[in-house]
C-alpha cells in the first residue's frame with residue numbers, strides 16, 4: 001500500500017514513526033508501537049537508508065545525528081506515555097494530542113472507560129494516518145476524535161464542536177511541535193490551550209530541546225538535514241515555564257538525561273534538555 005508522499009513538516013511525523021518502529025523491535029523496548037511499521041511501509045521511499053533503524057546507518061555521516069534524534073524521540077515517547085497514564089489516572093477523562101502526527105497512543109495505551117481522545121494535526125498527515133490505520137484494521141481503546149486543523153489558526157471552536165468540553169479536566173500533549181512554531185505562534189497556541197483548560201487539567205511538552213545543542217548545531221550545518229532544520233522556529237524556548245506560570249499553571253521540569261539513565265538509555269551527547277509538565281490550578 002503506497003501512499004502519496006508526506007511533505008514538509010508533515011514528513012517529520014513519519015520520521016518519528018520510523019524510530020518507534022525500530023524501538024518496538026528491541027528486546028528492551030521502552031514501548032511497543034504495533035502500528036509504527038505500517039506507517040513506514042506505506043511510504044517506503046520517504047527516507048534514505050541512512051535513517052536510524054536501517055542497517056546501513058552506521059557508515060553514514062548522517063548516522064550520528066540520526067542516532068541522537070532516535071534516542072531523543074524514544075525517550076520522549078516513553079516519558080509522555082507515562083505522563084498520559086498518570087494524567088488519565090488523576091481524572092483527566094479528555095486527552096488532546098496536539099500535532100498528533102502518527103502517534104498511536106489511542107490504540108496502544110490502556111485507557112479508562114469513557115476516555116475521549118482528540119488528535120489534532122494538519123489534514124494531509126491525518127488523511128495518511130487514517131488510511132493506514134483503516135488498512136491495518138486498528139481498533140482504538142478509547143473514543144477517538146480526529147480533527148484536521150492548522151494549529152497556528154483558531155481551532156478552539158472546531159474543538160468544542162468536535163466535543164471537547166472545557167469544563168472538564170483535559171490532559172494535553174504537545175509533543176514534537178513547539179520547535180516548528182515561532183514564539184508568537186506558540187503563545188497563541190498555548191493561550192488557546194489555557195482558555196480551554198479547566199482546573200486540574202494537565203499539559204506536557206519538551207521544555208528545552210531534548211537533543212544536545214551540539215547535535216542541533218551539527219544538524220543545522222548538514223545540507224541533507226536542511227529540509228528539516230529550516231522548519232525549526234524555536235517556539236517559546238526557555239520562556240515556557242514563566243509563560244505558563246503567568247497563565248495559571250504550576251510547572252515541573254524533568255531532566256531528560258536523568259530519565260535516560262533511569263531507563264538504561266544514557267547516551268552521552270544525545271539526551272539533553274528537559275520535559276515540562278504543568279497542572280492548571282487557577283482558572284480565571
Ligand SMILES: C[S@@+](CC[C@H](N)C(=O)[O-])C[C@H]1O[C@@H](n2cnc3c(N)ncnc32)[C@H](O)[C@@H]1O
Pocket residue numbers: 009010011012013016017098099100101102103120121122125149150151152174175176177180
Ligand atoms: C515531529 S512530528 C511529531 C508528531 C507526534 N507528536 C509524535 O511525536 O509522533 C511534528 C508534527 O507536528 C505537526 N505540525 C507542525 N506544524 C503544525 C501546524 N501548524 N498545525 C498542525 N500540526 C502541525 C506535523 O504535521 C507533525 O505531525
